[in-house]
Amino acid sequence: MGKQPYRLPVLAAGNEPLDEAHDSRLTTQDSELRTQDSSEQLRHSYLGRAGRWIEPVIRPLGFDWKVGIGIIASFAAREVFVSTMGVVYGVEGEVDESSAPLREHMQAHAWPDGRKLFTPLTGLSLMVFYVLACQCVSTLAVVKRETQSWRWPAFMFGYMTVLAYGASLLVYQVGTALGWGT
Numbered sequence: 001m002g003k004q005p006y007r008l009p010v011l012a013a014g015n016e017p018l019d020e021a022h023d024s025r026l027t028t029q030d031s032e033l034r035t036q037d038s039s040e041q042l043r044h045s046y047l048g049r050a051g052r053w054i055e056p057v058i059r060p061l062g063f064d065w066k067v068g069i070g071i072i073a074s075f076a077a078r079e080v081f082v083s084t085m086g087v088v089y090g091v092e093g094e095v096d097e098s099s100a101p102l103r104e105h106m107q108a109h110a111w112p113d114g115r116k117l118f119t120p121l122t123g124l125s126l127m128v129f130y131v132l133a134c135q136c137v138s139t140l141a142v143v144k145r146e147t148q149s150w151r152w153p154a155f156m157f158g159y160m161t162v163l164a165y166g167a168s169l170l171v172y173q174v175g176t177a178l179g180w181g182t
Helices: 020-043 046-061 065-073 080-088 100-108 120-132 137-147 151-177
Strands: none
Touching (some): 020 046, 080 100, 120 151, 137 151
16 A cells, blocks of 8 residues: 555635535535536527527417427427426436426426426426327328328328417416416
């Protein structure tokens, strides 16, 4: 066993050595800065820009641009929504519907005025949207193959999106008017 090198203590502003709690706070701050950096990168990505672009349209449904990213990404498959939210909120590791860190991030997320974004009413609005929307590219591809035309898949996508939007809008706006959104 060799001799351990001497480590100089890290000194705080008052020249007293920093304790382990301070080291822990620095680690937490570093993690928060990395999360903010990745959030800023996401905001300026193509998907982030698309989410912000559709936000004025989906805001009356109770959704912000981050939920918009989930909706756009889930066009490949609805199951992708949860993992996309994990990426959007910077949750590391495997993310599924029972992921506590994702749930905590989503529960803490708020509108700029301080209101919580994810309320039971927002969840209901999102579920109504997904029940009625044709958010599956593989379904549209099968309809195109069976009908040998893009007319039916385009019609199906259009009317089901409008129907889903209208029903989700009705649920969220009526719920908000009745005070269920808090």
